[in-house]
Amino acid sequence: MANMNELANLVKELEEQLVTCIRCGMCQSVCPLFEQTRKEADVARGKLALLTGLMDNIFSDPDGVNERLNRCLLCGSCAANCPSGVNVLEIFIKARAILAEYKGLSPAKQLIFKKMLANPGTFDTLVAWAGKFQGLFAKPDDNAQGTSCARLVSPLLADRHFLPLAKTPFHKEIPKDGFRKKGKKLKAAIFTGCLIDKVFPNVARSAIKVLDHHGVGMSIPAGQGCCGIPALASGDRETFTRLVDHNLALFRQERFDVLVTACATCTSTIKKLWPSVYKDASSGVKEQLTELAGKTMDINQFIVDNVAPELSEAGATPDQAAEVVTYHDPCHLKKSLGVSAQPRALVRAAGCNLKEMSGSDKCCGMGGSFNVYHYDLSASIGQIKQENIAATSATTLATGCPACMMQISDMLAKGKANIRVRHPLELYAEHLENTNR
Amino acid sequence: MITKAIVDRLKEIVGPENVLTQREDMLTYSYDAAVLDAKMPAAAVMPGNTEEIGDVVTVCHENSIPLTVRGAGTNLSGGTIPENTGLVMLTGRLNKIIEINEADMYAVVQPGVVTATLAAAVEAKGLFYPPDPGSQAVSTLGGNVAENAGGLRGLKYGVTKDYVMGLRFFDARGNYVKTGSRTVKCATGYNITGLMVGSEGTLGVLDEITLKLIPAPAARHSLVAVYDTIDQASETVAAIIAARIVPATLEILDNFTIRAVEDFSKAGLPVEAAALLLIEVDGHPAVVKEEGEKVEALCKKMGAASINVAQTDEERDKIWAARRSALSALAKLKPTLVLEDATVPRSKIPDMVKSLQEIAERYQIDIGTFGHAGDGNLHPTILTDKRNTEEFHRVEAAIEEIFDRALALGGTLSGEHGTGIAKAPFLEKEAGYSSILFSRQLRAALDPKNILNPGKITGVSTD
Ligand SMILES: Cc1cc2nc3c(=O)[nH]c(=O)nc-3n(C[C@H](O)[C@H](O)[C@H](O)COP(=O)(O)OP(=O)(O)OC[C@H]3O[C@@H](n4cnc5c(N)ncnc54)[C@H](O)[C@@H]3O)c2cc1C
Numbered sequence: 056m057a058n059m060n061e062l063a064n065l066v067k068e069l070e071e072q073l074v075t076c077i078r079c080g081m082c083q084s085v086c087p088l089f090e091q092t093r094k095e096a097d098v099a100r101g102k103l104a105l106l107t108g109l110m111d112n113i114f115s116d117p118d119g120v121n122e123r124l125n126r127c128l129l130c131g132s133c134a135a136n137c138p139s140g141v142n143v144l145e146i147f148i149k150a151r152a153i154l155a156e157y158k159g160l161s162p163a164k165q166l167i168f169k170k171m172l173a174n175p176g177t178f179d180t181l182v183a184w185a186g187k188f189q190g191l192f193a194k195p196d197d198n199a200q201g202t203s204c205a206r207l208v209s210p211l212l213a214d215r216h217f218l219p220l221a222k223t224p225f226h227k228e229i230p231k232d233g234f235r236k237k238g239k240k241l242k243a244a245i246f247t248g249c250l251i252d253k254v255f256p257n258v259a260r261s262a263i264k265v266l267d268h269h270g271v272g273m274s275i276p277a278g279q280g281c282c283g284i285p286a287l288a289s290g291d292r293e294t295f296t297r298l299v300d301h302n303l304a305l306f307r308q309e310r311f312d313v314l315v316t317a318c319a320t321c322t323s324t325i326k327k328l329w330p331s332v333y334k335d336a337s338s339g340v341k342e343q344l345t346e347l348a349g350k351t352m353d354i355n356q357f358i359v360d361n362v363a364p365e366l367s368e369a370g371a372t373p374d375q376a377a378e379v380v381t382y383h384d385p386c387h388l389k390k391s392l393g394v395s396a397q398p399r400a401l402v403r404a405a406g407c408n409l410k411e412m413s414g415s416d417k418c419c420g421m422g423g424s425f426n427v428y429h430y431d432l433s434a435s436i437g438q439i440k441q442e443n444i445a446a447t448s449a450t451t452l453a454t455g456c457p458a459c460m461m462q463i464s465d466m467l468a469k470g471k472a473n474i475r476v477r478h479p480l481e482l483y484a485e486h487l488e489n490t491n492r
Numbered sequence: 493m494i495t496k497a498i499v500d501r502l503k504e505i506v507g508p509e510n511v512l513t514q515r516e517d518m519l520t521y522s523y524d525a526a527v528l529d530a531k532m533p534a535a536a537v538m539p540g541n542t543e544e545i546g547d548v549v550t551v552c553h554e555n556s557i558p559l560t561v562r563g564a565g566t567n568l569s570g571g572t573i574p575e576n577t578g579l580v581m582l583t584g585r586l587n588k589i590i591e592i593n594e595a596d597m598y599a600v601v602q603p604g605v606v607t608a609t610l611a612a613a614v615e616a617k618g619l620f621y622p623p624d625p626g627s628q629a630v631s632t633l634g635g636n637v638a639e640n641a642g643g644l645r646g647l648k649y650g651v652t653k654d655y656v657m658g659l660r661f662f663d664a665r666g667n668y669v670k671t672g673s674r675t676v677k678c679a680t681g682y683n684i685t686g687l688m689v690g691s692e693g694t695l696g697v698l699d700e701i702t703l704k705l706i707p708a709p710a711a712r713h714s715l716v717a718v719y720d721t722i723d724q725a726s727e728t729v730a731a732i733i734a735a736r737i738v739p740a741t742l743e744i745l746d747n748f749t750i751r752a753v754e755d756f757s758k759a760g761l762p763v764e765a766a767a768l769l770l771i772e773v774d775g776h777p778a779v780v781k782e783e784g785e786k787v788e789a790l791c792k793k794m795g796a797a798s799i800n801v802a803q804t805d806e807e808r809d810k811i812w813a814a815r816r817s818a819l820s821a822l823a824k825l826k827p828t829l830v831l832e833d834a835t836v837p838r839s840k841i842p843d844m845v846k847s848l849q850e851i852a853e854r855y856q857i858d859i860g861t862f863g864h865a866g867d868g869n870l871h872p873t874i875l876t877d878k879r880n881t882e883e884f885h886r887v888e889a890a891i892e893e894i895f896d897r898a899l900a901l902g903g904t905l906s907g908e909h910g911t912g913i914a915k916a917p918f919l920e921k922e923a924g925y926s927s928i929l930f931s932r933q934l935r936a937a938l939d940p941k942n943i944l945n946p947g948k949i950t951g952v953s954t955d
């Protein structure tokens with residue numbers, strides 16, 4: 056391992072961003088992790104101090120800081136609430152990359168990210184295999200979420216209820232060279248995202264149905280890869296860069312007015328992290344990424360703001376007898392992109408009786424790999440969400456991010472709550488279907 | 493020194509998961525919100541109940557270990573910067589509201605309860621806990637009591653000290669002391685409660701706190717008045733007080749702050765204005781109406797260029813959102829923010845504001861001023877970059893001059909942020925040597941081993 060002085064120099068890259076933290080401590084009021092543990096190293100202020108410590112070269116090895124830095128949901132609640140406007144997520148992501156590059160990725164992560172994720176084809180094949188064999192590992196549970204309990208006692212799976220992979224991933228449903236359809240006015244390119252492709256293909260189908268209904272042209276290029284956030288969250292900038300290059304090349308061949316995704320995490324990654332974290336500044340790629348980011352939008356926002364503004368008025372006086380739906384704000388949608396009214400508008404436009412839960416914008420506890428490595432903490436955070444949902448007596452939970460959909464399904468199944476989990480697009484598409492439109 | 497045997501003993505008391513000693517964790521307990529050099533402690537503990545607090549204090553006493561209690565670590569005077577050989581006690585697990593008594597209107601809380609959490613719980617019962625420091629979303633009641641925290645409502649409702657009815661705390665030897673009562677009146681013994689408020693962890697470790705509650709005001713009325721000169725604004729403050737009206741809140745923003753807030757929030761503030769006054773009267777609806785009209789008339793009479801009265805709750809929220817975003821807006825301008833709170837008799841506000849402008853000019857530094865004009869407590873906020881040592885020296889000199897001017901006007905170094913380490917060297921200027929000596933003797937008698945938050949208030953650290 057190289058010496059700590061070298062690491063200190065690498066962390067200096069973040070100095071201008073690190074000094075903007077005034078140590079006011081206001082982030083303690085919103086950090087879902089701090090709420091559980093009350094430890095300063097778990098909240099943004101503590102982590103930023105630790106990075107400053109690395110920069111000042113006061114530690115003899117990077118492991119302690121690395122471990123604490125990874126105990127974080129990357130939910131951005133701290134950043135959204137920070138009086139000093141500290142760009143906490145970008146700092147954390149870059150710091151994870153610096154540390155991973157310095158330490159070298161663990162062999163397991165190397166296998167997943169470098170060999171599988173970075174190569175969309177291999178990843179798809181492996182996931183298809185896993186889908187065929189998952190019956191061996193999970194027994195179907197008879198519940199509204201359609202989750203499964205882990206059948207084999209595996210320490211990694213614990214008592215998770217995880218959603219089975221779709222029988223056929225979405226990309227298998229569309230033509231080999233992609234899906235394209237002419238519209239009347241605007242044309243949208245769709246970035247599918249891994250979780251929608253492999254676990255929630257119905258969200259993608261609903262997107263097509265809804266955009267088509269409103270006369271929006273579409274193009275879904277084949278061979279899409281992951282947006283890169285799982286690799287990036289583990290500090291693997293190289294794989295991230297390769298995925299960005301791959302996706303960028305794919306979408307540059309298409310003509311479209313906006314790039315939409317139905318996954319809050321993908322949208323915020325494309326808009327915020329693609330341009331800021333992409334390493335090679337000289338290649339001109341950064342400019343292309345900035346341009347693409349400018350054209351990227353959450354699909355709920357696109358439909359309500361750009362395509363059918365009349366929907367924002369829909370369902371102002373809901374039918375009290377209609378299905379009660381409550382909506383969870385994904386962190387990557389509300390805190391990162393400021394989108395919260397539009398998905399709700401779609402739920403109302405779907406004829407549902409929207410009932411707010413308390414703390415609708417509180418993190419669900421998923422946090423990507425946080426859920427894998429800190430399942431107990433993730434579950435205690437999720438339990439608060441589950442209780443808030445149950446208290447509304449809603450029969451459906453809607454949310455605009457498939458990662459939240461997974462976590463909340465697990466939590467609701469655990470709490471034995473008979474509540475289904477849907478994307479607002481699915482509800483709206485169902486409504487269009489039922490009303491024969 | 494904290495030996496391995498002592499760490500083991502601490503683990504026995506609070507459980508191994510609640511004792512931290514790794515260097516990384518120590519770094520995270522080495523600072524607070526004050527702009528001062530950090531100092532790492534040797535260990536940190538998180539007790540979960542009264543007994544555990546007492547046992548930890550006893551261990552410190554027996555082994556002469558410096559002990560610093562830490563709530564949310566948001567104080568602005570270095571009160572939670574520990575000693576290198578010391579122990580930090582975290583109150584994060586002590587966060588239960590023990591009782592809210594509606595009939596007798598008081599609440600009993602553990603010290604780690606967050607201020608806003610109590611305020612909300614009390615409000616849900618139609619009662620009111622007025623002290624509202626800007627940090628209330630995170631600050632703890634233990635920290636509020638130990639700093640005698642103020643807030644926006646100080647003018648009419650007072651500060652934390654006006655609400656502390658009784659305390660239970662451990663003294664330096666680990667004895668459990670009960671002071672005050674749950675009654676409105678109490679005339680037994682010394683007023684130890686009063687002594688403990690603002691003691692910054694130097695006289696004892698607070699456990700249970702009994703706080704007075706009052707009925708919530710039935711009506712509120714808010715307005716903003718815009719001024720072309722800061723003098724007109726200050727004179728309005730004096731005129732309102734002279735008219736025997738006591739608004740719940742009477743805040744001022746200077747031009748520098750107005751521009752920062754407008755850049756940041758695009759709330760439509762008049763960026764040319766020299767000053768804004770944000771005023772709220774509350775109470776019985778009939779009184780509120782009458783006082784609201786009088787205040788409006790006074791603002792006009794004293795030369796307000798325009799007045800905007802909130803007609804709805806939304807408009808009211810907008811007014812206070814502008815005030816609340818003042819600090820954020822300023823914080824975004826430069827990396828380092830030094831938030832001062834020198835306070836003067838309220839009739840001296842115009843002189844103080846003028847002094848601040850002169851000081852900013854003389855030392856060539858940026859100062860945004862906002863604050864509680866109604867009670868003379870201004871927050872000159874200095875924006876700088878502490879890595880720029882030359883400029884930071886000028887900032888330090890400017891701060892000293894702010895202190896001097898405030899004292900010359902009959903004021904105090906700190907209205908609400910406490911002495912801590914930051915103001916300890918200047919305290920003598922304000923209070924005189926005998927007062928420091930008295931305080932040191934008091935401490936020496938109560939804490940002969942000097943273990944309770946050494947170095948704070950009366951100076952002299954053990955390291
Ligand atoms: C953005 C911002 C806005 C602020 N606005 C205001 C404001 O409007 N008005 C105001 O008055 N202050 C304000 N402050 C300062 C600060 O929030 C207050 O001083 C607050 O009371 C500190 O509470 P805390 O829980 O963070 O205490 P800490 O900072 O953790 O501790 C403060 C002091 O109390 C002692 N202490 C804490 N708990 C105990 C205990 N159980 N027993 C004994 N001693 C204890 C500590 O040792 C320390 O000396 C602000 C700070 C920030 C960062």
Ligand code: SF4
Nearest residue numbers: 076077079080082137
């Ligand atoms: S809220 Fe922002 S400035 Fe304040 S401590 Fe947290 S990250 Fe730092």
Ligand code: SF4
Nearest residue numbers: 086127128130131133
């Ligand atoms: S990103 Fe979320 S979990 Fe991480 S420090 Fe910020 S608020 Fe806490």
